[in-house]
Amino acid sequence: MAKEASNTNSSVTTKPPPSPSPLRNAKFFQANMRILVTGGAGFIGSHLVDRLMENEKNEVIVVDNYFTGSKDNLKKWIGHPRFELIRHDVTETLLVEVDQIYHLACPASPIFYKYNPVKTIKTNVIGTLNMLGLAKRVGARILLTSTSEVYGDPLMHPQDETYWGNVNPIGVRSCYDEESELLRL
Numbered sequence: 001m002a003k004e005a006s007n008t009n010s011s012v013t014t015k016p017p018p019s020p021s022p023l024r025n026a027k028f029f030q031a032n033m034r035i036l037v038t039g040g041a042g043f044i045g046s047h048l049v050d051r052l053m054e055n056e057k058n059e060v061i062v063v064d065n066y067f068t069g070s071k072d073n074l075k076k077w078i079g080h081p082r083f084e085l086i087r088h089d090v091t092e093t094l095l096v097e098v099d100q101i102y103h104l105a106c107p108a109s110p111i112f113y114k115y116n117p118v119k120t121i122k123t124n125v126i127g128t129l130n131m132l133g134l135a136k137r138v139g140a141r142i143l144l145t146s147t148s149e150v151y152g153d154p155l156m157h158p159q160d161e162t163y164w165g166n167v168n169p170i171g172v173r174s175c176y177d178e179e180s181e182l183l184r185l
């Protein structure tokens, strides 16, 4: 149980995330795993969806705004009873009941992420905060995919987890690598 913060007590405690719906523990409930894949119409996302759909216990929901992805990548699953495709921009709030979230929605190629740097920052920051908020609300596990771009132009090879990187904060790539780095926190 979380303690309430008081003025006299400086120890800060945070509210624990909610558990998944109690319905999931009910005897009659068939324990399917509902999985959200943002950016699921893209290269990595669509292959991940193929893999997740192989498991008959999985229901997969893809949200994508088709900025760089395509419905074509998912055509074999469209109409499948365990699959749902939603055109949605992750910078807007999304309310879905899911157990897991794979957050991949972001342009990955320099041509695309430099096309509208402000939008790329919004997708990285607001989109990811929205997904973290959703995960917290519904008690879902979340995987945020990052990028080696967080190391910028690295001076150390290979980079290990402790390396801070060599990122140019005012360079043309900063809308992608700086924001991705921020979200590694």
Ligand SMILES: O=c1ccn([C@@H]2O[C@H](COP(=O)(O)OP(=O)(O)O[C@H]3OC[C@@H](O)[C@H](O)[C@H]3O)[C@@H](O)[C@H]2O)c(=O)[nH]1
Pocket: 038, 039, 040, 041, 042, 043, 044, 045, 063, 064, 065, 066, 067, 068, 069, 070, 088, 089, 090, 104, 105, 106, 107, 108, 109, 123, 145, 146, 147
């Ligand atoms: O604002 C956006 C931008 C992009 N997207 C979608 O996100 C998907 C990104 O897929 P891409 O094929 O461009 O990129 P990839 O699958 O190679 O990489 C993806 O996964 C790994 C992460 O590190 C990358 O940042 C991510 O984009 C596309 O389907 C695109 O339409 C959104 O849904 N919203």
